[in-house]
Amino acid sequence: MGYLSMNIGIIGLPxxxxxxxxxxxxxxxxxxxAGxxxxxxxxxxxxxxxLSRIYQPKKxxxxxxxxxxxxxxxxxAGAKERNRIFGILQGVDALLWVxxxxxxxxxxxREQAEDIKSEIIIRDLEIVENGIxxxxxxxxxxxxxxxxLLDFLERLHHPLDQTLLPGAEYREEAEKRKAVGGLNLCSIKPSILLLNSDEASFAIETPEIKRIREDCAQNRLGWLELSGKFEMELNDFTPEERADLLTSIGLNETGIERLVREVYEHIGLISFFTVGDEEVRAWTVREKTGAKDAAGKIHTDFERGFxxxxxxxxxxxxxxxxxxxxKELGLVKVVGKDHIVEDGDILYIRFNI
Ligand SMILES: Nc1nc2c(ncn2[C@@H]2O[C@H](COP(=O)(O)OP(=O)(O)OP(=O)(O)O)[C@@H](O)[C@H]2O)c(=O)[nH]1
Ligand SMILES: [Mg+2]
Structure with a gap:
């Protein structure tokens, strides 16, 4: 099973x-x-x-x-506003704490991170307690x-007020249980903390920031520092000037490139490709996805008749x-349905229905 498109909810104080x-x-x-x-x-x-240069596809x-x-x-702001915001986050696959x-x-x-955590826990506790x-x-x-589900909620109930992201250790189990998915528990969703610094504070690791970073590592919260406003301002420059300015603060990639990389790494997503004269296309699936499931992402017939x-x-x-x-070099492998798709695989599916 893969995502049609991963949806990342942005959350943070005003x-x-x-x-x-x-x-x-x-x-x-x-x-x-405003919403x-x-x-x-x-x-x-x-x-x-x-790949597109190689195949010159139509699309x-x-x-x-x-x-x-x-x-x-x-x-x-109180419960009503909290519910409104978490309502918007219903169905997102991951959270970006700004x-x-x-x-x-x-x-x-630190106070902001604690506030986000508390809001998530207040909301999740209510869901968990109602469920129990x-x-x-x-x-x-x-x-x-x-x-x-009851057993799961009772176990989750206890640790919900402890660490920075208390539900993380329950993530894998939650993913296997359909009934948990419907509860939209934000403490369980893969989450990345994004420190949005200005130019003056960028890459300066104060003791407080160091602690947050360590907390993130311990609690399976992804970490990324980026300078949103600064990078926004770079849009007025030519691509070459932009690259130079990024280099001036020690970066060789744009914010979105770094974020996408962190999202893929943190959530465990990989890309595989399909190629041909018609279309060259990238697909996103979870790590350890088998070839048959990956085929199903392209088309249900590919999975059925794999x-x-x-x-x-x-x-x-x-x-x-x-x-x-x-082909001459023997570098085209034929694999069965259990082949674990790797990042960078180019797949051609043989199927029959
Ligand atoms: N100094 C400084 N100001 C910033 C930075 N990033 C955003 N701002 C300012 O903060 C204000 C809010 O920015 P937004 O991006 O609208 O913030 P937001 O989190 O979406 O705000 P709400 O949706 O109202 O909660 C704007 O006036 C921005 O110019 C930054 O890196 N440095
Ligand atoms: Mg806003």
Whole structure:
């Protein structure tokens, strides 16, 4: 199973630069509506461009990732506002915690991280407690999946007030249980903390920031530092000037490139490709996806009628320049449904229905 497109919810206190980052990532500036908005962003994988040069297809399709912007989460705003914001985050696959680290931020990065955590926990505790209550007091004998859900919620209930991201250790288990997915527990969703610094504070690791970074590592929270406003301003420059200015703060990639990499790494996503005269296309799946499931991502018929797959490696094709060469060199492998798809595989599915 793969994602049609991973949806990442942006969460954070008011005025920390959420919308600025959202616009930076989506490449579209201008005022966004006061509420929320979702935008689809192409994953600019240079490997797709290379494949496109080789095949000269009619169509080139990049993988996509979606971002959802939310209004500022204000701990003082109360339950109704909290519910509104988490309502917007219903169904997102991952969260991006935005922490403002610039002159004029009302709260320190640590306080902001604690606030986000508390808001998530207050919300999740309510869901967990309601769930336990409902299942415990059901007027019928629970079915097996319900019993398992109750057991899961009772175990989750306890650690929910402990660490920075208390639900993370339950993530894998939660992913296997359909009933948990429907609860939209934000403490379990893969999450990345984004420290949004200005130029003056960028890459300066104060003791406080060091601690947050260590907390992130311990609690399976991804980490990324980026300068949203600065990078937004770079859009007025030519690509060459932009690259130079990024280098001036020690970077060789844009914010969105770094974020996409962190998202793929942190969530365990990989890309595989399909190629041909018609279309060159990138696909996103979870690590350890089998060839048959990957085929199903392309088309349900490919999964149903899966016979075998032919696999080339991107780096082989990029080096040799043509498919024919790889065949001569024996670099096109024939694999069965259990072949674990690797990042950079180029798949051709043989199927029959
Ligand atoms: N100094 C400084 N100001 C910033 C930075 N990033 C954003 N801002 C300012 O902070 C204000 C809020 O930016 P937004 O991107 O709208 O913040 P937001 O988190 O979406 O705000 P809400 O949606 O109202 O919660 C704007 O006036 C920005 O110019 C930064 O890196 N440095
Ligand atoms: Mg905003």
């Amino acid at each position: 005025f920390v630069g959420k919308t600025t980052l959202f616009q930076l990532f989506s490449g579209v500036s201008g005022q966004t509506a 929320s908005e979702t935008r689809v962003v192409k994953v600019k994988d240079p490997r797709v461009d290379t 080139t399709t990049y993988a996509t990732i979606q971002f959802t912007d939310t209004p500022g989460l204000d701990p003082k 922490i403002g680290n610039f002159e004029g931020s009302e709260k320190t990065p 209550d409902r299942l415990k007091h059901a007027k019928y004998k629970l079915e097996k999946p319900e019993e398992e 016979i075998r797959a032919e696999v080339m490696r991107f780096e082989d094709l990029a080096r040799e320049g043509q498919e024919k060469k790889l």
